[in-house]
Amino acid sequence: MYRRPVPFFNNSYKLYLISWGGGASSCKVGAEGYSKACILHKIYDRFFMVRGWPDVGKIGWSIGLLLLILWLVPGAALGTQEVLIVDFGQGRDGLPRGWELTKKEGEADFALVMDGSGPVLRLRSNSSSFAIQKEVDIDLKKTPYLVWQWKVTELPRQGDFRQRARDDQAAQLLVMFSEDVLRTEVIAYIWDSTAPKGTMGESPFPSVFPFLRIRAVVVESGDAETGKWITETRNVVEDYKKFFGTAPDTVSGIRIQINTQHTNSLAESYWRFLTFKAQP
Numbered sequence: 404m405y406r407r408p409v410p411f412f413n414n415s416y417k418l419y420l421i422s423w424g425g426g427a428s429s430c431k432v433g434a435e436g437y438s439k440a441c442i443l444h445k446i447y448d449r450f451f452m453v454r455g456w457p458d459v460g461k462i463g464w465s466i467g468l469l470l471l472i473l474w475l476v477p478g479a480a481l482g483t484q485e486v487l488i489v490d491f492g493q494g495r496d497g498l499p500r501g502w503e504l505t506k507k508e509g510e511a512d513f514a515l516v517m518d519g520s521g522p523v524l525r526l527r528s529n530s531s532s533f534a535i536q537k538e539v540d541i542d543l544k545k546t547p548y549l550v551w552q553w554k555v556t557e558l559p560r561q562g563d564f565r566q567r568a569r570d571d572q573a574a575q576l577l578v579m580f581s582e583d584v585l586r587t588e589v590i591a592y593i594w595d596s597t598a599p600k601g602t603m604g605e606s607p608f609p610s611v612f613p614f615l616r617i618r619a620v621v622v623e624s625g626d627a628e629t630g631k632w633i634t635e636t637r638n639v640v641e642d643y644k645k646f647f648g649t650a651p652d653t654v655s656g657i658r659i660q661i662n663t664q665h666t667n668s669l670a671e672s673y674w675r676f677l678t679f680k681a682q683p
Contacts, residue, residue, distance in 0.1 A: 484681035486546050488539060488657055491675055492521035498535060507532040508664045516673075518554075519632075524659075524674040528559075528573070532662035536577075541654035546679035547640040551576060553674050554632045555594050555623070560668035562596035564619050567607040571663045572596070573670035574623075576677070578639055579656035588651070590642055591619045592635070594672070600624040603645065618646040632675065636683045654679070 489499050494515050498504060504511055509531025515522045526533075559571035574594040581587050591606070598621045606617040620642060622635055643651045657677065663670045 484545055486541055486679040488537070488677040488679065491515060491524040494522055494524075502535045502537045505534050505536060507534075507662070509533070518673060518675075523554075526574075526659070526661040526672050526674070528661045528663040528670045530664050530667045532660075532664045534575075534577075534658050534660035536656060536658040538656055539654055541679050543640050543651055543653060543679075546681050547638055548636055548680040548683050549576075549578065549592075549639050549677070550634065550636045550680055550683075551674070551677040552632055552634045553594070553672060555629050555670075555672045557669055557671040558594075558596040558626055558629065559663045559666045559670045560596070562663075562666055562668075562670075563598055564593060564595050564621070565598055565602075565604060565607065567665075569597075569666055570607055571666045571668070571670065573661055573663075574672035574674075575658075575660040575662075577617075577656075577658035577660060578654055579658070580643060580651045580654055585614050587615045588643070588647055589615065589617045590639065590646065591617060592622045592637060593619055594623040595621045596625065598624060616647070632673075638683070 489502070491499070496515060504513075509529065511531070511533035512527040512529070513533075513535070514525050516525045517523075518525075524535075553574050553576075555573045558573050559569075561569055562571035562573075563569045564572065572593045572595055576592040578590045578592070579587065580589070595602075600621055600623060602619075602621040602624075604619055606619055620637070622637070623633065639654070640650055643649075659674060659677075661670055661672055
């Protein structure tokens, strides 16, 4: 195959154009065929390994073809868009970087413990209320789906978010949508002891901040699934629309919470990861 070597830039780099029939990569076929990385490597070999001045028409056509293939093969180039908030499996002792502890009542009992394949966050409450939280900046136009994995092993005795005197939960995931001084909305995704799964409503507690509006979604209820790891997925944009009537732009804060001070009981929950995704 004929190649025309021509200096490119300062003579330290040279490109060679290789025809479609030559220069194949040495990729092995696995159980599911060629990997995406292997396919891309083949395309690169055959279209972009150019020594000498490239044929502009061919290179332009090659770039167009490559972009088309990357568009047709999901995740081939940039991957599925995802913003990882936390993976406790990658952590060590103490809180992950960027997270802070807040205590409302009693002592905060939390730790990273081994569970299955790696570390997870364990929260325990004994007539107490505490949380860990983190400031974030999530573009919901790009990643509207919140995905997390949790497990509850003990529920507050007769906890019920609908009643002020029993508003305790073993696991709460709070999402803050605005830091506007005059308007702040929060959705709490909770595992309630009593309220039926799917219940959506307003927090029974009047906020100490007059413009803070908190709404709750019962994602899991009762002890039927206790002791099991469960992966949850919520379209937070759609949930927000149901509560507040408009579409939010960003998420500004995340909070993981546990409390049992109202029922004077015990509770325990575990958390593995939280992430925002473009697709469920």
